[in-house]
Amino acid sequence: MQSTETTFSFSDLAISPPILQAIREIGYEIPSPIQAASIPYLLAGHDLLGQAQTGTGKTAAFALPILNGIDLERREPQALVLAPTRELALQVAEAFQSYARHLPDFHILPIYGGQSMDAQLRHLRRGVHVIVGTPGRVMDHLRRKSLSLDSLRTLVLDEADEMLRMGFIEDVEWILEHTPPQRQIALFSATMPEVIRKVAKRHLRSPKEAKIEAKTATVEAITQRYWLGSSAHKLDALTRILEVEDFDAMIIFVRTKVLTEELAEKLEARGYSAAALNGDMSQALREKAVDRLKKNTLDILVATDVAARGLDVERISHVVNYDIPYDTEAYVHRIGRTGRAGRKGQAILFVAPREKRMLSAIEKATRQRITEMRLPTHQDIAERRVEQFKAQVMATLEEEDLEFFRRLVQQLGREQGLSPTDIAAALTFLVQKDRPLIPDEKPAPAEYTPSSREPQKKFRDSEPRDKKHKRKEREDGGVLYRIDVGRNDGAAPKDIVGAIANEADIPGSSIGHIKLYDDFSTVSLPADMPKKSLKRLEKVWIVGKPINIRLWTGDAPAAPAFGKPKQKKGYPKKNG
Numbered sequence: 001m002q003s004t005e006t007t008f009s010f011s012d013l014a015i016s017p018p019i020l021q022a023i024r025e026i027g028y029e030i031p032s033p034i035q036a037a038s039i040p041y042l043l044a045g046h047d048l049l050g051q052a053q054t055g056t057g058k059t060a061a062f063a064l065p066i067l068n069g070i071d072l073e074r075r076e077p078q079a080l081v082l083a084p085t086r087e088l089a090l091q092v093a094e095a096f097q098s099y100a101r102h103l104p105d106f107h108i109l110p111i112y113g114g115q116s117m118d119a120q121l122r123h124l125r126r127g128v129h130v131i132v133g134t135p136g137r138v139m140d141h142l143r144r145k146s147l148s149l150d151s152l153r154t155l156v157l158d159e160a161d162e163m164l165r166m167g168f169i170e171d172v173e174w175i176l177e178h179t180p181p182q183r184q185i186a187l188f189s190a191t192m193p194e195v196i197r198k199v200a201k202r203h204l205r206s207p208k209e210a211k212i213e214a215k216t217a218t219v220e221a222i223t224q225r226y227w228l229g230s231s232a233h234k235l236d237a238l239t240r241i242l243e244v245e246d247f248d249a250m251i252i253f254v255r256t257k258v259l260t261e262e263l264a265e266k267l268e269a270r271g272y273s274a275a276a277l278n279g280d281m282s283q284a285l286r287e288k289a290v291d292r293l294k295k296n297t298l299d300i301l302v303a304t305d306v307a308a309r310g311l312d313v314e315r316i317s318h319v320v321n322y323d324i325p326y327d328t329e330a331y332v333h334r335i336g337r338t339g340r341a342g343r344k345g346q347a348i349l350f351v352a353p354r355e356k357r358m359l360s361a362i363e364k365a366t367r368q369r370i371t372e373m374r375l376p377t378h379q380d381i382a383e384r385r386v387e388q389f390k391a392q393v394m395a396t397l398e399e400e401d402l403e404f405f406r407r408l409v410q411q412l413g414r415e416q417g418l419s420p421t422d423i424a425a426a427l428t429f430l431v432q433k434d435r436p437l438i439p440d441e442k443p444a445p446a447e448y449t450p451s452s453r454e455p456q457k458k459f460r461d462s463e464p465r466d467k468k469h470k471r472k473e474r475e476d477g478g479v480l481y482r483i484d485v486g487r488n489d490g491a492a493p494k495d496i497v498g499a500i501a502n503e504a505d506i507p508g509s510s511i512g513h514i515k516l517y518d519d520f521s522t523v524s525l526p527a528d529m530p531k532k533s534l535k536r537l538e539k540v541w542i543v544g545k546p547i548n549i550r551l552w553t554g555d556a557p558a559a560p561a562f563g564k565p566k567q568k569k570g571y572p573k574k575n576g
């Protein structure tokens with residue numbers, strides 16, 4: 001059992017250099033607890049029973065050892081991952097592809113119901129190294145003999161309890177019975193109901209266990225709130241919160257080094273004094289940043305867990321968990337950066353719908369209810385700015401010598417026959433021009449009502465077995481579209497965000513995930529985007545090509561087996 005205090009790094013694990021390089025580029029600093037607990041066992045060939053939920057890094061916990069053992073020369077399925085939903089199967093396939101970016105000619109195929117059988121058959125014939133599929137469709141292929149598991153070395157059951165809940169457990173067992181006897185099995189499940197234990201007992205050979213233990217801890221001096229929303233809206237949510245929260249200094253926790261820098265830059269661009277704090281920075285640089293925080297020349301640090309370990313600065317009034325931590329221990333450690341030296345602290349947690357289990361786990365571990373927070377509205381922000389303005393005027397009257405300016409205003413009034421109110425109004429207008437007291441109205445990021453604290457299934461799509469693919473809302477509240485420009489055309493995510501934001505007249509921040517493939521890309525756009533915006537988008541060209549936008553159907557040739565998506569940026573660029 002490993003805890004958050006994992007001190008070894010990815011390079012201490014026997015993982016091959018191209019995979020380590022990918023991890024470095026993605027920006028992971030250290031293995032998450034479930035990774036630290038699972039990877040060594042899986043690399044050593046053991047079967048594994050892993051208790052971990054979404055958000056703990058469990059995908060990499062099995063993907064990295066699998067990739068490490070793949071023989072790229074043999075284009076036959078060497079690993080099979082069974083997942084409960086199409087959505088999860090696609091996410092897992094994406095994760096594999098990002099870790100395999102330096103493995104030449106690596107092929108993974110997601111297979112699930114609702115997707116054209118022909119396309120799947122074509123890909124299977126061409127040969128793939130890893131399959132990620134929902135149980136029903138995998139069974140179909142095994143029956144038709146279009147999929148052979150003779151070369152299978154590893155089988156993963158991902159979210160086994162979900163598969164049980166969705167009625168797939170018999171299919172799963174049927175598949176297990178059709179795998180070669182020597183294969184390694186890793187079973188991951190958030191909970192371990194009796195049925196799952198029985199499946200494990202029947203099919204796993206002396207499995208090792210990896211579990212994230214939830215220790216309880218008290219955090220009394222800290223007021224905890226959470227905001228439930230999709231990752232596409234986090235930046236907007238954060239900027240709204242920064243506008244109205246009374247904070248002295250703040251630590252914002254993110255998962256990767258890359259994101260510490262990106263987010264710090266974005267906050268600086270918005271006028272905050274923010275800096276990154278990550279494990280890639282030298283000790284001296286890190287100390288300098290912390291010192292600036294202590295001395296009030298810096299207000300916000302965007303940090304990873306590793307870099308913020310032991311940080312003790314009394315001024316820190318707020319901790320924002322921009323990315324949810326891997327486990328409750330990390331959460332307690334993070335929020336403990338505030339409420340120091342007898343002061344009160346505030347902790348804010350961003351939770352995506354699929355991370356709600358972690359929210360409950362945290363509440364349980366801290367034995368405290370975390371209250372849901374509403375994001376400040378446009379009106380709240382305007383009121384707050386007006387208040388700040390008034391306070392600034394009062395402070396200036398109190399602190400500055402205004403003799404010269406008083407005379408100037410009197411002179412202007414006499415010359416032009418103006419009242420002091422007219423002049424003051426004009427000056428007020430000038431002062432607030434760059435940061436309007438009444439900001440431009442922007443739709444609030446998608447929020448979920450408190451009633452949304454219900455089982456995860458609401459946000460899951462179960463397999464629409466052989467039903468025609470429908471326009472489908474994604475987890476980020478958007479709808480997925482396909483456009484005909486991809487990496488080979490030289491398109492970058494910023495080109496796509498820029499063009500779409502300008503042409504469709506929607507804020508860049510409401511454009512969701514963009515994935516680049518060789519010849520096309522997918523982009524998630526707001527479900528409530530007006531028809532006329534879509535009409536305009538139909539005429540848009542990017543990097544010299546018509547984008548030919550249309551709803552993504554998930555059919556060939558769009559299956560990610562053809563190309564590796566580029567590394568995702570944390571979030572879309574504002575205003576293009």
Ligand code: AMP
Pocket residue numbers: 027028029030031032035053054055056057058059060255256
């Ligand atoms: P999962 O629990 O597999 O859905 O992963 C949740 C998120 O954690 C994903 O966005 C991963 O990219 C990220 N992640 C996984 N492992 C690490 C790591 N060691 N360091 C930082 N982020 C990670």
